[in-house]
Amino acid sequence: MASCDLVTGATGMLGSHIAERLIAQGRRVRALVRPKNDTRFLESLGSELVLGDLTDPSACERAVRDVEVVYHSAAKVGDWGTWAEFQANCLDATENLGRAAARAGVGRFLHISSTSAYGHPDEGGPPIDESAPLGQNIWWPWDDYTVSKVESERILWRLAASCALAVTVIRPSWLYGERDRTTTARLVERLRRRQVRVIGRGDNPMSAIYAGTVAEAAILAARDPGSAGEAYNITNQGKITQEEFLNCFAEACGAARVTRHVPYRLAFAASLLLEAYGRMTRRVRPPLISRYATWLMGRHLEYSTRKAETRLGWKPAPSYRESIERTVRWYLSRDAIPGHDIVQPA
Numbered sequence: 001m002a003s004c005d006l007v008t009g010a011t012g013m014l015g016s017h018i019a020e021r022l023i024a025q026g027r028r029v030r031a032l033v034r035p036k037n038d039t040r041f042l043e044s045l046g047s048e049l050v051l052g053d054l055t056d057p058s059a060c061e062r063a064v065r066d067v068e069v070v071y072h073s074a075a076k077v078g079d080w081g082t083w084a085e086f087q088a089n090c091l092d093a094t095e096n097l098g099r100a101a102a103r104a105g106v107g108r109f110l111h112i113s114s115t116s117a118y119g120h121p122d123e124g125g126p127p128i129d130e131s132a133p134l135g136q137n138i139w140w141p142w143d144d145y146t147v148s149k150v151e152s153e154r155i156l157w158r159l160a161a162s163c164a165l166a167v168t169v170i171r172p173s174w175l176y177g178e179r180d181r182t183t184t185a186r187l188v189e190r191l192r193r194r195q196v197r198v199i200g201r202g203d204n205p206m207s208a209i210y211a212g213t214v215a216e217a218a219i220l221a222a223r224d225p226g227s228a229g230e231a232y233n234i235t236n237q238g239k240i241t242q243e244e245f246l247n248c249f250a251e252a253c254g255a256a257r258v259t260r261h262v263p264y265r266l267a268f269a270a271s272l273l274l275e276a277y278g279r280m281t282r283r284v285r286p287p288l289i290s291r292y293a294t295w296l297m298g299r300h301l302e303y304s305t306r307k308a309e310t311r312l313g314w315k316p317a318p319s320y321r322e323s324i325e326r327t328v329r330w331y332l333s334r335d336a337i338p339g340h341d342i343v344q345p346a
Contacts, residue, residue, distance in 0.1 A: 004028035006067045008054060008097065009074030010047065011037040013180045014112060014172075017215035018071050019047055025219075032063040032074075041179065054093030060100035069222050070101050073112040075152070077182060079145035079293070080278075080286035086148040094152045095159070102163035109165055110222040111156050112214075115173045115207065115235060115303055116149040120295070127304035130171075130231045142275060145292060160229065168221050169231040170214065173303065174296055177211030177323065178330040188331055191246075191255035199298035200264040202243030207235045207296075207303055210323035213316055220312040227312070235303040237316040237323065242297055248320055252328035264298040 005022055009015035010031035019029045023045045030048040033039055039049055052059025054074055064070060076089040094111070101109050119136035121128055135150040153169060160167040176184055190196045217234040221227045240248075246258045271294045274287035308314040318326075 003066050003068040004030050004048065005069045005071060006030045006032065006063055007047075007071045007073065008032050008063075009072075009112075010042055011039060012073065012077065013177055014175060014211045014214060015071070015073040016041055016179050017177060017211045018073060018218055020045060021212075021215050021219060022071075023047065030063065030067065032059065054097055055088050057096045057100065060096045061104075064097070064100045064104040064106055067101070067104065067106050069108045069110060070097065070106050071110045071112070071218060071222065072097055073218075075112075076145075076148070078286060079290055081144065083144045086144045090148040090152050091155060095155050098156055098159045098165060098167075099163070102159060102165040107166065108222050108228065109156070109167045110218055111153070111167060111169045112218065113153050113169050113171045113231070114149045115171050115233065116146045117153050117171060119146060119150065121301065123300045127302040128233070129304040130233060130307055140291065142279060143292070166228040168224075168227045168229070170218050170221060171231060171233050171235070171303075172209055172214045173207035173235040174209070175211050175214065176208060176327050178327060180211070180327065180331075184327055184331050187249055188253045188255075188328060191250050191253055191258070194256055196246060196250075196258050197260050197262040197267075198243050198246065198258055199262060199267050199294060200242075202246075202261060203241050204298060204300045205236075205302050206240050206242045206245040207301070208240075208245060209234060209236055209316070210318070210320075210327070212323070213237060213318075217308055217312065217314045220314055221308075224312060230311075232308040232312065232314075233303045233305050234308055234314070234316075235305055237318070237320055240320050245320065248324045249328065252325045253332065264294070267294045267298065 005027050007015050007019045007029055010019045011033055022029050030050055031042050032050050032052055034053055035051050050063050076086055117134050118128060118132055119138045121136045138146055156167045159165045214234050221232055250257055268291055271289045271291045275290055278287045
């Protein structure tokens with residue numbers, strides 16, 4: 001059987017964009033999916049489906065058979081949950097898949113990490129590049145999401161050293177795009193109800209990026225022979241502030257502009273209280289806003305994408321306005337048919 005590319009997390013936002021682009025380029029794509037996942041979009045693309053779970057080593061063994069490149073984008077979605085969930089769906093899943101890929105002789109293991117793998121670097125300095133250490137200033141209680149990103153990367157770098165696995169890492173920032181079933185829904189509905197506030201002055205640089213743009217970078221990096229053992233920040237599509245970013249979404253969904261502000265420290269303290277209450281009451285649903293989300297929106301922090309631009313020839317496109325319009329158009333289309341997703345390749 002001819003070799004193919006394996007995409008994990010392919011029923012999610014980023015994985016579906018990677019699968020879509022690979023198939024458009026003539027690649028045969030296999031997706032490891034859980035039995036209860038919605039696979040209609042992947043089926044419309046013609047992707048091969050393998051049922052299984054990354055927490056099952058035998059499923060990983062089946063999935064990587066005759067695979068040339070693994071695109072590992074599966075992980076626990078969101079920053080709310082128990083450590084056991086992050087341990088199983090991030091750390092254990094990554095190690096199972098990495099070891100299976102090494103044994104199968106996979107040519108490249110492309111791991112989708114996050115800028116959260118840097119931890120919480122000090123703000124106000126120059127843009128953070130790939131030489132920065134992982135796991136800085138991890139002292140928040142219940143910061144399981146950040147810790148899981150740090151440790152998942154470390155697992156793969158250890159496997160790269162011990163098992164000669166050719167690992168390449170992509171570190172995107174906050175993702176949005178078609179087939180985002182979490183962030184976009186909350187943001188659009190709160191914008192419609194005029195519940196969104198700018199955190200702080202709103203003039204801070206926003207690190208957010210369209211999933212399709214990250215997918216392009218991932219494919220470029222996976223195919224580049226010199227990128228084994230390398231990591232790349234993929235974090236923005238040009239300069240944009242927090243207030244400009246929120247109002248691009250407001251304009252796209254026909255909501256009023258966001259003009260009201262809340263002090264950063266007040267928002268952070270409120271989100272800490274909400275998290276503490278949620279932990280004490282063992283809430284399954286995330287709080288209205290978390291500390292991580294507050295920090296993500298209000299931080300004065302930038303990441304450099306120069307390495308990806310110069311070494312891979314990656315160009316961040318389309319524009320924020322165009323990509324946000326695509327995202328909101330997809331969400332409103334599926335929202336018009338309650339209980340259904342629009343199955344339509346971009």
